[in-house]
Amino acid sequence: MLKGRHLIDPEDFTLDELEEIFSLADEIIENPKAFNKICDGYLLGSLFFEPSTRTRLSFESAMLRLGGTVVGFSEPNSSSVAKGESLPDTIRTVACYADIIAMRHPKEGAPNFASPFCEIPLINGGDGGHQHPTQTLTDLLTIRVAKKRFDNLVVGVCGDLKFGRTVHSLIKAMSRYEGVKFIMISPNELKVPNYIRNEILDAKNIEYMEVERLEEVIDKLDILYMTRVQRERFFNEADYIRLKDSYILDKEKMSHAKDDMIVLHPLPRVTEIKMEVDDDPRAWYFRQAKYGMFVRMALIAKLLGVR
Amino acid sequence: MLSINSIKKGIVLDHIKPSLGMEIYRILKLDKADYTVALIMNAQSRKLGRKDMIKIENTIDLDLAVLGYLDPNITVNIIEDEKIIEKVELSLPKEVMGVIECKNPRCITSIEREIVHKFVLVDEKEKKYKCCYCDHMYSED
Numbered sequence: 001m002l003k004g005r006h007l008i009d010p011e012d013f014t015l016d017e018l019e020e021i022f023s024l025a026d027e028i029i030e031n032p033k034a035f036n037k038i039c040d041g042y043l044l045g046s047l048f049f050e051p052s053t054r055t056r057l058s059f060e061s062a063m064l065r066l067g068g069t070v071v072g073f074s075e076p077n078s079s080s081v082a083k084g085e086s087l088p089d090t091i092r093t094v095a096c097y098a099d100i101i102a103m104r105h106p107k108e109g110a111p112n113f114a115s116p117f118c119e120i121p122l123i124n125g126g127d128g129g130h131q132h133p134t135q136t137l138t139d140l141l142t143i144r145v146a147k148k149r150f151d152n153l154v155v156g157v158c159g160d161l162k163f164g165r166t167v168h169s170l171i172k173a174m175s176r177y178e179g180v181k182f183i184m185i186s187p188n189e190l191k192v193p194n195y196i197r198n199e200i201l202d203a204k205n206i207e208y209m210e211v212e213r214l215e216e217v218i219d220k221l222d223i224l225y226m227t228r229v230q231r232e233r234f235f236n237e238a239d240y241i242r243l244k245d246s247y248i249l250d251k252e253k254m255s256h257a258k259d260d261m262i263v264l265h266p267l268p269r270v271t272e273i274k275m276e277v278d279d280d281p282r283a284w285y286f287r288q289a290k291y292g293m294f295v296r297m298a299l300i301a302k303l304l305g306v307r
Numbered sequence: 308m309l310s311i312n313s314i315k316k317g318i319v320l321d322h323i324k325p326s327l328g329m330e331i332y333r334i335l336k337l338d339k340a341d342y343t344v345a346l347i348m349n350a351q352s353r354k355l356g357r358k359d360m361i362k363i364e365n366t367i368d369l370d371l372a373v374l375g376y377l378d379p380n381i382t383v384n385i386i387e388d389e390k391i392i393e394k395v396e397l398s399l400p401k402e403v404m405g406v407i408e409c410k411n412p413r414c415i416t417s418i419e420r421e422i423v424h425k426f427v428l429v430d431e432k433e434k435k436y437k438c439c440y441c442d443h444m445y446s447e448d
Contacts (some may be wrong), residue, residue, distance in 0.1 A: 086419060087419055107417065108415065113419065128413045194444065195442050195443070
């Protein structure tokens with residue numbers, strides 16, 4: 001039963017519950033107009049304590065396309081947070097007005113802290129470099145549509161694996177399926193944090209390797225998940241400039257990849273995927289953004305219990 | 308030599324590492340107690356050379372789990388009728404609340420005023436705890 005639940009961590013839902021969401025997303029993709037009134041009378045609180053136009057627009061489009069409405073803020077200076085209000089107080093207040101909340105917060109663990117104070121469903125729209133479960137749902141739905149399965153896939157994650165929360169969430173989520181292997185491609189400085197390696201990969205005895213160069217492994221991958229080296233995750237500018245162009249996907253590298261490999265990216269991309277790759281049928285990242293909206297529609301509908 | 312009488316009923320925390328006594332006194336909130344408490348610092352010890360001790364009279368209902376985190380070698384004696392009726396075995400607690408603080412500068416605990424720092428045990432052998440908000444492992448340095 002998903003009605004009334006929070007989504008804080010990609011593992012909050014069982015595989016069966018995820019399947020429920022993806023099945024509804026399939027129906028929505030098939031005929032979006034059939035769902036354009038199901039949230040009539042419902043209100044989404046869109047609380048963005050740090051700017052993220054793309055994720056915010058995805059949530060808000062999802063709610064509007066379901067026939068619901070949206071209130072909220074897109075950066076903390078325009079909210080009571082600027083006056084020093086605590087997170088629990090903001091959440092409790094918004095829960096009086098809205099039926100469901102999507103929250104992005106720059107601090108890690110913010111939704112874990114906020115959720116006990118929230119009487120309506122709270123969706124984590126990203127908390128610092130920690131988790132981003134709706135991006136994971138987006139990634140999973142895209143994989144499901146493209147590969148028709150989740151098991152026995154070789155998943156390559158490339159770029160900023162230290163601060164890239166989408167990668168952490170994806171590894172957590174994909175590690176729940178049988179026979180999935182990971183190849184983690186990053187500069188030494190931006191490897192996945194120890195807790196991902198120890199508590200997820202080693203604890204579940206999952207096969208993985210860590211390499212520095214994409215060229216060495218691109219031919220082995222079923223999925224290549226590219227990430228941006230994010231300027232705001234760095235403490236100093238010099239490190240950012242030194243590392244930002246480390247891993248760039250171009251036509252030449254793609255020529256070594258499998259014919260049915262898919263390239264995913266949480267977007268926005270900067271320089272890590274060259275535009276020359278966009279026309280390649282294996283480039284799924286723009287379709288992925290659309291699936292992100294569809295899966296958020298399905299999620300909102302399920303948490304509100306309207307489907 | 309300073310003499311402190313034995314207690315009739317209560318708890319004696321013995322073999323506390325010197326200087327840790329005051330911290331335990333604070334963490335167990337004994338400064339707010341309305342019962343008799345004696346904190347003895349730098350007492351002579353055959354085992355440790357020097358040790359701290361805490362004697363708590365009458366009260367047995369204290370959450371002592373945190374002692375396992377601070378120092379599992381502390382001896383916890385439960386006293387009834389001036390006799391030790393039980394020695395409590397200390398082990399690492401599954402959860403540690405309000406004792407250690409998350410050092411991740413990006414953690415929500417770094418900005419929220421009244422948040423209680425909470426850690427969960429993830430590796431008993433290595434004594435590893437992680438922040439229950441941001442998942443960062445706690446390290447003492």
